[in-house]
Amino acid sequence: MTGAYGGVISPAADASARDRWRALALTDPVSRLVRNAAHAGIDDADYDLRLLALAAVDVVVGSMGFAREATLDDLVDELTGLASRMCPGRPDQARDAAQTVVRGLLNDAHDQRRFSYRFADLGAPGAAVRWEAYSFRLLSLREAEYGPVVVASDQAVTLFLNGLDVDLEDADRALAHVLQRQLDDRRFDAAARTAAQAERTSVGMSATLAELLDATRRDVGSHDWEQEVPQRLARARRHVEARIGEDDRLLEHVQGGLDAETSPEVRAVSGRIVDLVGRARRVHLDLERRLVGAREVFLTAQVRQRLTRRRRLRMLALRDEVLLPVLALPRPAALDVATAFADRALGVTVPRLVRFDDMVDMLWAPPRARESAEPDVEVVPDVGDATQDVQRYPEPVVGAARQVLAAVTGGDEVRLSALLDGVPIAAADASTEEAEVAELVLLSALWAFAPDVAAEAEGDVAGEIDVLAGGIEARRDGRLLDRPDVGGPDLLVRLRGSGRVGEDAVPACEREPVA
């Protein structure tokens, strides 16, 4: 038999080349995410991203198959906690680091597709090279009843177990023997390490089985239940039964030693071993419970999926068959198609009638808090509402006032008097009452100078002024307005946040411009 190197180097190197290559490939996504982290502004010197990646896999593998699997939020929170311990000086960045790691493991840079590598199988000397694709995922997202959960692939479990691609049952059994041997030889430190490894192996085995059953539940055809899976389950069941017995014996053995032992170090180590073996035993028991129900999972899934007829064939490549053709259609026809799609893609809406009680509650409800301090100046008020409130300024007036106030968007300070000079032009544009526009501009400037915070909180401010003045601020510099209809200081108006704020602010009530 010729292996990957074509028998060139040594038969031993040859035989294991593929496995070792895979172990190498498995860690590549982690290296890649470390390299890419620099683009996200995460400094490799501040965070040990490799450790965070391993921790992510550990968290996920450890939770799989249990009543509550790790959600995306759990995972990111956990990693954020670890990251902030790595770099206590930058608490703001810890979450970014955690996000970078999770995104990297999900292969977010490539639309969450599989990581893909090509192995060059050289074959016999002189033969043509055969390229073998090796694609895998590490973490992936699934929707569960309590939100998106993260699941680990078999490859991630391998990564979780030292990166060695081994048969988990064999490893589990081998570790048990090694542990027994080390205990007999009284090499307690080594025994504790082995016990820890044994516990991880059990957890890994449990995770792969959980994934197998979950896949079956979704799609009976996902695994070969004719041959492979029943064999695998039978083997796993035999294994777990044997292990549960051995766990008990092992526990008894260590416990017995613990009682007889006098040296405090040995007692401490033995205590740790008891803990670890106990945990492994719980995992084994849990695994047994799931194995007993495995056949049932298969049968139910089979009945369900056999009998659920697929209503339509899902032979559909959305981009080529829908998106591109729609884009090429004339507008009216495209609208029909897009609407047909949208109406169905949006799903069910439960119609609700307006109830009097709800209406009263809505009317009494406190006004909604703004998301940010400043409202959007550009927002065009709904034309429909403007006509309903007789106290509001007519829409053209608001528009004209906005046009006048737009003079400040350049970032420079503009005198109120200059703004008022602009009123006739804007008012003529919109053919509205000049006085009304001037009044609104004046009120907006006044509001910007001394906002009535209390009234604002109560929602007791005319909407237009709020909107117009929200984005601007004003200050006074001692000059007075020189206009026939208005008195008071000539304010300097500017865009909010575009300069130093109110260094010479005076109490608003001292001497306000009076209309």
Next chain:
Amino acid sequence: MSSVAADLTQVRAAAELLGFALARRARPVEGGEYRALLDRYRSELAFKDVVDTMAEGLGLEVLGVPRSGLVLAPEPGGAFATRLADLRTTMDADDRLVFGLVLVGIAAYAYPTDADFDDPETRLVEIVRVDEFIRASLDALGGLGGVEGSPEERARVAAQVYADLPQLITTQTGRRARGCTLKAVEEVFGWLVEQGAAREATTLGADTFHLTDRFRLLVADSAGGAALDALREARARENRAEVGT
């Protein structure tokens, strides 16, 4: 459909299950009533028939039962139908077209092939990426010469509506203002979240969303087919018009 008449307790349970499926916030958590009914739907054929039949009568169709719960699709025009036009009342035809294109774009971005419809993996999507994807599709169209006809005819195609809009206009506070495509994508995601078809993934950053199994099934088994039918119809109309002239 079983010929045995359903007993009333079964009917009641079926109605409860549909009630849970219609309530967007209900989650079939372990030990809950919803979960028990869902498991019953999955394993008991007679019950499944009652639920399916009852849904049909209400103008609904059961598309599937992923872990997150029963997915229902409304019959168009039925009591539970959603209409794009109702989501915002101040849309003109071009607005609606843009929103519709964005929805198709989101689906095409998340599920590029038919195999993706069977993949339970939850997709992460970002606002900017969706917009870039749609714009790349516009370019692909131009490059392939996919649009025939005179410049005037080209100006009337749907792609032009999207291409004419700027990608981003910001408000003074730095948020996206209406009239740009990024805002349109943002708004569509807002609707999807409201409809339980997407969920915000704020833990992975702003502007990131998961698409739920509900969206996947709705696109795969309802919207995709409907769009294809509408496309065929539009083409047939075009052909008829050409023959007529």
